[in-house]
Amino acid sequence: MLDQTMQTQLKQYLANLREPIELVASLDESEKSAQTRELLSEIAALHEHVSASFDGTDARKPSFIIRRASDANKWVRFAGLPMGHEFTSLVLALLWAGGHPPKVDADLIEQVRALEGDYEFEMYFSLSCHNCPDVVQALTLMALENTHITATLIEGGTFQDEVEERGVLAVPATFLNGTSFYNGKMELTEILSKLDSGADDKAAEKMSAKDPFEVLIVGGGPAGAAAGVYTARKGFRTGIAAERFGGQLQDTLGIENLPGTGYTEGPKLSDDLKKQVADNEIDLIDLARATQLKPASEAGGMHEVTFANGAVLKTRALILATGARWRNLGVPGEAEYRNKGVAYCPHCDGPLFKGKRIAVIGGGNSGVEAAIDLAKIVGHVTLIEYDDKLRADEVLQRKLRSLPNVEIVTSGQTTEVTGDVSRVNGLVLKDRKSGDERRIELEGVFVQIGLVPNTEWLEGTGLDLSQYGEIVTDEEGATNLPGIYAAGDATTVPHKQIVVAMGEGSKAALGAFDYLIRNEPVEDVAKAA
Missing domain, CATH: 3.50.50.60 (FAD/NAD(P)-binding domain)
Structure with missing residues (x-):
């Protein structure tokens, strides 16, 4: 199942195991079961801490659980072969079960461990789905950190009859305790907010406690990421607040028109941008949906942005890069049958x-x-x-x-x-x-x-919007409100392209830089510095 290169890479990853793990498979006589046996046997041969057995009794065949040998109550199950986009999820499941610490905020881990009650998750994915790994990995982590949580992750193509019976027509599709929980991409923070009534309040309190920024960027697509890199490199304290970092990149596969890059895919480019943001010490606040803007003229010297969880962030200069979303047909039946065809x-x-x-x-x-x-x-x-x-x-x-x-x-x-x-x-x-x-x-x-700009929340703020809801900008990316700039698909700039958004984000950042050096900071920012 695994070629020599994949085996070599996996062996290097498995060197991080801290304690033994067990792979227990439930198989039948099908070809997929034979492939599962081969895959697990190859994995077990790569490290002494991994053992594989094939005497499982689960009704779904092929399937296998990954569990820590010292605590059989913490396990995750894969039904079908987690290859393609999900191979990384398989590797992480092996490492986390073996005691290798996940690169997740410690506060979130504690929230998972503190959840009370019993949660039985079933989640359907496809091997070509680039939105599914986030859900797979979040549920895997939860199951391996809390004995009251189980996660069964099902490759829909292998269990087509089950998919038909449950009416799954869009992935990722997640069920909790036998009933539909959510259709679509979710990250760990979002899942916890649905299960833990206090999660949003905790996140809001943490956000609101942040010192005012010199530059705050709302939106984490190509425009927002580029703007952040530019302002951070100019020495300004920069924050990016994004509803979903990467934006439409997360839904884009083949990219062949980015100069200097022969071929890449949206999720990979998004990951590269995220790493660059981290390398430049930009404060990234993900899963933050802006709902209200108070320009500096109304907010006492600094722009204020309120978010869906109630948090408020303040900033000297603001760059709006909220992007756009798929346009709906707006016909009868569309909303009723979303995710049902x-x-x-x-x-x-x-x-x-x-x-x-x-x-x-x-x-x-x-x-x-x-x-x-x-x-x-x-x-x-x-x-x-x-x-x-x-x-x-x-x-x-x-x-x-x-x-x-x-x-x-x-x-x-x-x-x-x-x-x-x-x-x-x-x-x-x-x-x-x-x-x-x-x-x-x-x-x-x-x-x-086509696309609709994500700007409804800006109506009534005094910001100039076009008849299509796009933010009106000048040649420097400036809006009609002092200290507020905009870039990317949410603006009137023609040609909604990745490379254009990156350029516009950089331009808006340079415009914000020019604004900041020509305007003295207000007292609150001076104190915070």
């Missing part, structure tokens, strides 16, 4: 529609790329474009038209997504030229129709 991430959820009929709505680059990728997995793709022609690059259009299981519909307006309460079963399509309507029977709808 309506999806927005083809890479994450595509494998769950293997052999089925689906539609992709949107004929730009994102939509056509999604249709091309999905055509390799699903039975049939109907691509629907509202305009009378596709807007994607010609090279992508040629590739799409060459695929035998793709139908292209232009001048098509989706007016309704239909379903049978539990899942999508079709959509209603109107021909914009003739006015004729028809219903297409299918099992999935992937929406790829």
